[in-house]
Amino acid sequence: MSDIQLYLLEIEKNKKEASAIARQSATKLQNNQLKLVGLIQGLGEYINSEDGAIRAKTMLYLAEVLAAIPQKVFSLQQRNLLCDFILSRITDDTEGLGACTKGLLALEKLGKWDDERVGNIMETLLHNTHPLRQYKFQSERYPVLQLIDHLMAKYRDALRNLHDTTPDFMGRFISYFDGEKDPRNLMVVFSILRVPMTEWNIRGDAQELFDAVFNYFPITFRPPPDDPYGITAQDLKDRLRNCISSTPDFAPYAFPALLDKLDSTSINTKRDVLQTVTSCVTEYGSRTVSLYSVTLWDSLKYEILNTTEEDLAQEALSGLAAIASSLSQGATGPLNAYLRPVTKECNEHLEDAPTKQSEASGRILRKVAAVSAEVDNIIISSVLPNIFTLYQTADTMAKRRGLLEVLIQLLQANIEVYGEWRSVVSSGDQSAKNALAQLGDQALEILTNGLSSAAVKEVSFRLVCVNGLIQLSRVRQLLSDSDIGKVIQLLHDIVIHEESYGKDEIKEAAINGLVEIAHQKPQVVVDYAFPAFMAQLPDIDVAQSTAYIPVLEAFAKLGGEEKIFDRVILRLKNKLNSAVQQGATSKYIVALLSAMIYALNQGASRLKQESESSSYYNDIVLPLLSQASSSEVTYRQAFNDETTLDLVGRICNIIVRPQPLEVQNKVSAGLYTLFRRVSQTEVPPFSTKASAEDQKTMVVSTHLLAAFRKEAMLPCEVQVLLPSLVNFSQTPSLSNIVRAASLRQISLVVNKYIPTPSLKHLLQPVLQSPIDLLNSELLDPSRIRIIFALLKGLVLRNSTLLNTVYPCLLSFLSNPTYGKTVAYGFTTLLQPDDLLTKANHCQISGLHKQKSFALLVPDITSSIRESSTEIRPNYLIALSGILRWTPFEIAVQEVGQMVPLLLQSLDLKDEDIVKEAAIGTLTSILRECPKEIETHAGSLVSRLLNNAIVTHTHPSSTPCSSQSHSISATPAKLRAEALKCLALVPEMLRQETVLPYRRQVVKRLTGALDDRKRRVRSEAVRCRSGWLGLDEEDDE
Amino acid sequence: MADNKDNANPTILNASDLPSRRRDSIAKKREDGGTGLFDGLVPSYNYLSDPFEYPLSSSDSDEDSAEDIDEQEIYDLISSISDPEHPLSLGSLAVVNLPDIHILPPTSPHSSISTVVVEITPTITHCSLATVIGLGVRARLEQALPPRFRVDVRIKKGTHSTDEAVNKQLGDKERVAAALENGTLMNVLRKMLSTCE
Incomplete structure (x- = not known):
């Protein structure tokens, strides 16, 4: 059997096999085992078959063979012959169009065509297969579109020539694609049509061309569930939008048509319209946009002024900004003509x-x-004076608040365009021509007066004033340092002197404002706010x-x-010194x-830089330690209190923590003596006879011990x-506290300073004799505390010792x-x-909660069932202690129990x-696995009610009155x-479960x-309305 | 849609200006005048808390002092109801105002029934939805107040063109009950109340 016979047999059953046959034929051609003439002659019988399907399949065979042939096997003459042959098939036969165009595409890849050939192919297609929609199958049309798309990409000049020299070409070309509905094909059609739109002279055909694509607007395509082609509505929308916005020639048709569709009730359509308008405005260029800017404003503003959907308002705003942005690339006249109605209407509102x-x-x-410096200047100078007048x-x-809010918007836009003190905008520093410069003083005056003269209870108004002042202080090169100083003064006055309200x-806004200004102008804040703050901090507090x-x-x-940061710390430290010296209260x-x-x-990040932190160590930690442990009366008094010492410890901890090992070792040497001239054996914890005063130093040493690295050398074994x-x-x-x-x-110590191998050995004398913590006969509260302290260290490092300690504990x-x-x-x-x-350099295993939960909870739950009523509460208390700190994901495995x-x-x-x-x-x-609780709904509801409601029980009225007559509290x-x-409960459990309790x-x-x-009460209201809502849904 | 609203461009109050309870109580609590910035420096579960010392400590110290239901509480219950026309609360539209809420003590020493009077102010005098708003306020209070309160909702005098007629409707128990049977109306009310906390 010949290859074509095999192919025809196989194509119905197995496409892959059929393609393999075609590839074999191609190899034969390449090896000269088969001549091209032979191949074509072999096709003769089938290509003239009565059956259209066989004719189409035969052409498909030819196309597949051609696709499998490498370049340079055929001569130019042979390729021309083949091309003519295929074109004649297109002319003579309505079947097999898809296969023919596939063949042509394959041929093109074997060698470039000349312009005449391209024109000829295009004309043949238009002449014989117009309109394309007469071919019912997508698979027939798709290769045609691919071929044309390929021609558009590779032979632009040839096709443009065809258009320029053939008067009716464009019309036929556009209508050729009429009625295409398949999304895969449409993607190609849009990309084909975009070429004439952007590159050809289409004056006369603009409307026709526009209509050809706009007919598809808005895209409402929704891909089928398991769509194999992966084309989304968004892909189509994007391509279509690119077509519509491709040439300013479309403007006379596009804008009216789009604005007309803006009246649609569908939010999707409106969003589509707004996005398309924006991209048209961006692409059409300033000259075209200037013709439509006011019309567009009249329509788009409606979406913002009467907004119903926030995202539509956003899109409309982008559209308005795009118009301004486009126009500011052109002459000033059109820009002014656009901004005039905008500012006029806004001023009216x-x-x-x-x-x-x-x-x-x-x-x-x-x-x-915010579009550009030029636009900003126009808006500032036409709106700001009006705001000032209206304000007065x-x-x-x-009303004043409403006006100032708009002022703030303008200031923010101004900052966006001209930058702030601490950062110049990318377009460079243009502050010199900022129109705000002329109006800044007036704005400052209004905001300053507003803030200082409004009554304290005008919270929202004053908040707006504060915000306005902050924005004004941010604007690059606008206010002088002394003006910013005045703003700072107003703000710190609020912080310092104003009554709380x-x-x-x-107050919070004022503080945050100071921080923001410190961001912009650190030195001014230091100059103005620091003295004011310092003046308010006494050396010694009174009364x-x-x-x-x-x-x-x-x-x-x-x-x-x-x-x-440095200066804040420094001032606080100095203040602390004088307070201590002068005997201030604790x-x-x-x-x-x-x-x-x-x-x-x-400032923790700064402390990590070594050079910085060692100076903090010398300037803060060492003096604090020596003061805290000093026996001088002044210091004794100041650091007598354990809470104070705790804070001292915390400060030392923050600074010592990032220090290098050598420094930490130095601190560690004085861990318990705190650098006093005493022997370590005389101080706690080594001496139990120390005075109450000396015992307190343990609070400080705890924080130091916490700060050291694991490798640090402790002051003793x-x-x-x-x-x-x-x-x-x-x-x-x-x-x-000391305890x-x-x-x-x-x-x-247990967590950080004992390496795992020696853990068991070192804990032996503590857990067993001589100290014998795990002996149940010796149990007492202080030993119980020690057991849990040890465990805390072990739990976090997930030690294997837990396996032996936990059973004892249980x-x-x-x-x-x-x-x-x-x-x-x-x-x-697990707390x-x-x-x-x-x-603090501790050993913390990520799985420690899981491990302890798994070791403890199953044992507890099984023990509860066997326990007597007197003991049972102990287990329940223990269980709740664990659950309190267990993430639910861990607890979930035991939920049923x-x-x-x-x-x-x-x-x-x-x-x-x-x-x-x-x-x-x-x-x-209830939240995570309500199923587990479904069967207990009744007892859950009644127990929750019992705990939620304060009952005044009278002895006779309720059966459970035996407990008490008083208020259960x-x-x-x-x-x-x-x-x-x-x-x-009603939210998470099934309706039929909860309804009986309603x-x-x-x-x-x-x-x-x-x-x-x-x-x-407020929880009760919420809870009750949830339960009341239950049967309402039932009604529907 | 927007065109059909009775009042398409209402005045809106800022949330900071609405009366709220937290205002007073926080100021009282922080006698030092600070904002509590340093409170969080030492975490509550720090090493100093001793679980063995006071295991029963969850009870609040101020457990005994009773907090009576007052006008502010009524305001909080109803100010978060949504307006049927705008996605805004009745509080921010100044439809309900704290000074227009009164709690009247029981009329005689034998009675335990107090009365809550709420006067609502429609955004414009011809507001067609005043009755619906009144019903919503009433429904909310009846759900949320203990039975010893009687609820009286009315339109503030002089703020509505037909205030007397509307008040009659709102005061008529049977008409209210009948209205609450109406499915469409109930749906509107449910939507209004859905923003309540």
């Missing part, structure tokens, strides 16, 4: 400020003004006055600005130390330190005397900690923390949480509506 439309006008002006004659504060929004607090807060915030010292911590935290700490922390005379600090040191829960104390400790295990952190237990704990009496944790977990379960917070959880809940909640506490 400003007259009735504050309204929706005056607000919209502000947005329009803001967006358009305004009769209400609300309402939510203190204005209970706490007026310094807001000042310190503001000052500390200024530390966030990099350029003045309250004042605490406030100063807090301000330092706040500023240091903000861990073998000695750990038992000393254990003993010291059991000293009965310790204050709570807590000592226990934390145990956690830190067995302690059934201890009749101390079981409950142990139970309370469980909450510490986040402020000292054992990554930043836990739900009944959680519900039980809601019945506990007087265990409010436990209940709170239980409700928290139940809330998460769960705390307000718990009541509110219970209501929050209850509100989730009546009961709605009725009993009226009790909660009358709760004594407001926050409970």
